[in-house]
Amino acid sequence: MKAIRRPIFWFGLAMWVVSFALATLLVQLGAQVMSDVPTAGRQISQSEFIDADAMAGVEGKIKGLQRALDANAQAQEDARFRLQSRTLDYDTQRTGFENWLKTRTATQSEDQNPEVTRRVKALEQLKAAQRDAQAAVNDLVEDKANLDRSLQALRQEGRSLRQAAAVPYQSALKVEVLKVFLIRLALTLPLLLVSVWLIARKRQSAYWPLYRSFIMFSLFAFFVELVPYLPxxxxxxxxxxxxxxxxxxxxxxxxxxxxxxxxxxxxxxQPEAEKRKAIPYEAAIKKITQGVCPSCDRQFQLAAGKKSDAAQPPKIDFCVHCGFSLFRKCGSCGERENSFFKFCGSCGVPSTSAQPGQG
Ligand SMILES: [Zn+2]
Ligand SMILES: [Zn+2]
Incomplete structure (x- = not known):
């Protein structure tokens, strides 16, 4: 049984709706404020902390080396082409000379000796030219190896410069995170303090449903706008x-x-009459119906509808824990009634004439 007035129940429900609606609007307002106040902090990146002059020097050198490598590749191509053609020249000349020698052996003419000398000399010149071309190719290959080594060293230097930026970047990032947190704390802490004050002082106020929405809003602000930004x-x-x-x-x-x-x-x-005055009427009716003593808050009986195996629970008129009067008999008709009822449910006589727990 509930003694609370029906409209009061609907009023309470309506006030919860009002509380949630107001809290939602406050949350939206808060989000608006948060987006307008520069709370995001400065975006910083690690590249800001690299020694710019040193990095520019390294990058310039790398570019120079890459140009030199390109030139080297071009030169190597040319040199290899030259080597190929000189090798071909030499091979052709030698084959021709060998064939000529064979025919000469066959004819055995002595007057051709100066011609042999001339041809051998020409062949030697071609061989020397081929050797020079080979040496040029070798030099270029060696140059390329040196260039590659220098390039690797420079790239390593660049990596070191970037790594050196990590420590100042991390500390700057920490400062930035702390700054963002402090700004957000400055915005949310007053809300939380006001909420604490409202909870401590305004719980009994008729305007509590409105204060309640402010508290919901401040809790939302705390958990959504502040906690995730804790450093x-x-x-x-x-x-x-x-x-x-x-x-x-x-x-x-x-x-x-x-x-x-x-x-x-x-x-x-306290004496029972004092206790009765201190207990709110609605709460007392509800508690006794649920089998709970309104004075000591202990259960004196299983609530109606939750009956134990025993078909009929024994009728209990006084709290078995504190002796408080729970049911009494009407002074007029003698019917057993909840001791907080203001009128007898059977005969309608005001219960003031009732004898608590007697009869
Ligand atoms: Zn009791
Ligand atoms: Zn009665």
Whole structure:
């Protein structure tokens, strides 16, 4: 049984809708503000931290070497072509000479000796030209090897310059991340502080549904706009913040629990008439219907509909834990009624005449 007035229930539901709608609008407003305030920080890249002059020098040298390599390739092509043609010249001349020698042996003419000398000399000249061409090719190949080695050294130098930029880049990045976080903290921390104040001071206010949406908004801002931007420092900060938050939650839960228990103990020590005044009417009706004592919050009976194996639970008029009167008999007609009912459900007589737990 619920004693709460039906419109109050719908009012509560409507206020939740209002709270969520307002919170959504506030979140959108916050997102708008975040996109307009320069919170993104400066985009920095590692290339900004490379020694520009040294890098330009290295790159200029690399370009020069590449041009020299291209020229070398061209020259090698030409030199190999020359070598080929000279080799061909020599081979042709030698074959011709050998054939001529064979015919000469056959005829045996002595007067041809100067001709032999001339031809041998010409052949030697061609051989020397071929050797020169081969030497030119070899020189070019050696040049290319040297150029390649220098190019490799320069590329290594360039890599070192880029690696040297990593350390200043990382530290600049850390500063930038911290800056972004501090800007976001400056924007979200006031919201959180206001929320804490609202929770502490305005929970009983009639305007609580509106304050509630502000709190939802600030929680959203905290988890979406701030937490992902926490500088990690290798994960330490995030874990530390998590530990602090969990410890704070634990601390306040324990404190709340202790306050609740001491309040209950105080209430239980009071006379029953005082206890009745302190308990809200709607909550009392609901709790007794659920089988929970409204005074000590302990269960005195299984709730209706959750009956145990015993077909009929014993009728309990007083709390078995604290002796609080739960049901009583109407002073007029004697029907058993919830002790918080203001009128007898059977005869309609106001319950003021009832005798708590008697009769
Ligand atoms: Zn009790
Ligand atoms: Zn009655």
């Amino acid at each position: 990690s420092y290798g994960g330490y900060v995030r874990i530390a913040v998590g530990i602090v938050l969990v410890c704070a939650a634990g601390h306040y839960t324990i404190k709340y629990m202790a306050r609740y228990l001491s309040r209950k103990k105080q209430e239980e020590a």
